[in-house]
Amino acid sequence: MTGVIRLFEDLHAARAFLGRPRQLPSELPDPVRERIRSVFGAELSPLQVVERIITAVREEGDNALRRFTLAFDGIPVEDFRVPEDELVRAAATVPADVLTALRFARDRIERFHQRTLRRSWIEFDRDGAFGQLVRPVDRVGIYVPGGRAPLPSSLLMTAIPAQLAGVRELIVCTPPGRDGRIAPIVAAAAHLLGIRSVYRLGGAQAIAAMAFGTESIPKVDIVAGPGNLFVVLAKRLVYGEVGIDQLPGPTETLVIADDSAHPALCAADLLAQAEHDPLASAILITTDPRLARATIDEIERQLARLESADIARSALERNGAIVIVPDLEQAFELANLFAPEHLCLSIREPWRYLDRVRNAGGVFLGETSPEVIGDYTAGPSHVMPTGATARFASPVTVETFLKVTSVIAVSPEALERLGVPAMQLAQAEGLPAHAAAIEQRLERVPPQ
Known part of the structure; x- marks a missing residue:
């Protein structure tokens, strides 16, 4: 450990640290x-x-x-649903510049996801018609964290792809404050998106309510949105009763930097991630030993004036690391092993190395593309896979809220051509009734 963050110069030790299982915490304060x-x-x-x-x-x-x-x-609640006029009044208390920023973010997110819309298709050929019906789910429940740091941006990043997918009904659950009201900035975001079904309800109980339905809360088809440990565990347990977007755990950033990077910016990016959560991971992998040590000094300097220093320091001490590697090839090997939520390329030629990225929720190219822009105004959803799940999972997109139905219409002329090999496979698998279902049809269809 070097000061507030550990420094690795041994690749074996670094690989062991970055490749260790990242599990949800079991110890509670x-x-x-x-x-x-x-x-x-x-x-x-x-x-x-x-x-x-x-x-x-x-x-x-x-x-x-x-x-x-x-x-x-700590509050009694009789009616969980937030009246629409209360949403309007709460939104009116949000400063004008913040509302302008929310609208700007909304427009950017919409433009990005409109490019990803997926359509149904059916292709007719000599064998019949085959294709896919692409349909949205009917109802989506979105969880929006409240408490110490309400996250209206997470509502935008989740609801807008669902709306563009064509989901007919969105409901939002977000924890009430001590006054029994939801955070005004979350109310403003919901009002901005035209979402009227908002409920003052948080924690695992909100996830359960959306998954199973109650007298007040309608049952949904997909539960989406980030949350704390209890919310993530609840999403894991209700999966199968409903769909889920993913299981977003503590947030992560991994920065790859060469000697062209600025240590102050590297430190700022690590701290921006670390201030989220004491369990956040902030990693720097660099080919330049001088940059590594200068970044450590910068972290200490910037921590001294950071309001969230206690949280950031705890995260860096627990899960932070700076790794010195001999070359960028080794840096990308370690990054793919870690499979971060956010991968930042603070290197001289970031586009040259983009094809080296195999596992990451999002890639941020160059020092003018800080991960924080991705949190708010870049366009792609900031709800991204964590805990090395970027090896097989993707960020929230329009497709998160779509389902596909296969379309199969075999023409009479093609029944024998497709049916005979299907019968042979059914018999090979020991399923004679499968084969008979085709054979009986072949007996009724005149030879072509």
């Missing part, structure tokens, strides 16, 4: 553990807490929601 004991009367793990919440919501509906909202948020 003492105040959270005390609250759990007071609510459930027992010492429970996060998973056990979520299992109990889901069971209660499924069996008791709104009564369970009211009980957990009082227990965890």
Whole structure:
């Protein structure tokens, strides 16, 4: 450990650190553990807490929601739905420049995702007609974090792709504040997008309510949006009852830098990620030992004037790292091993190396493309795969909210040509009724 962040000069040690499993935390802060004991009367793990919440919501509906909202948020709630006039009044309290920024972000996100729209297709040939019906799901539930840092940007990044996909109904759940109201900036974002079904409800109980439905909360087809440990565990447990976008865990940034990079900017990018969460990961891989050490010094300087320094310092000490490598080929090998949510290329020729990227949620090319722009105004959704799931998962897109139905219409003329080899395969698999279903049709179709 070098100061606030560990420094690796040994590649084997760096590879072991970057390749270690990134699991959701099981240890909870003492105040959270005390609250759990007071609510459930027992010492429970996060998973056990979520299992109990889901069971209660499924069996008791709104009564369970009211009980957990009082227990965890400290307020009694009778009507979970936020009246539309309350959304309008709350939005009116948001500063004009922030509303302008929300509109700007909305327009950028819409323009980007409009380029990705997918259409149904059917192709007719001598064998018949074959294709795909591409349809949106009917209803999507979006979770928007509240509490210390409400995230209206996450609502934009999730709801806009769903709207462009053609989803007929969006509902939003977001935790109430101590005054019983949702964060005005989240209300403003919902109002801006024309979303009227907004509920003051947070935590695992909100996920369970959207997954199973209650007297007040409609059952959805897909639950989307980021959240804390309990929200992510709830999404994992309800998957199968509903679809989910992904399981976004603690956020991550990995910066690859050469000797052309500026240490102050490298430090700023690492701190921008680290201030999210004590469990966030902020990694720098560089070919320049001088840049590595200068970045460490810059981190200390910038931390001294950062309001969120305690959170950022905790994240850097826990999951931060600076790795010195002999060349960029090695840097990209380690980056693909880590499979970060965000990969920033602060190198002299970033476009030259883009094809080296195999595993990343998003790639940010050059020092004028900071990851923070991706959080708000670039256009692609900032809800991206974390925890090395970029090896097989993708960011939220329009396709997240679409489903595909295959279309198969075999012509009479093609029945024998397609049917005979299908019968042979069915018989080889020991499924005689499969083969018979084709054989009986062949007996009824005149030879072509």
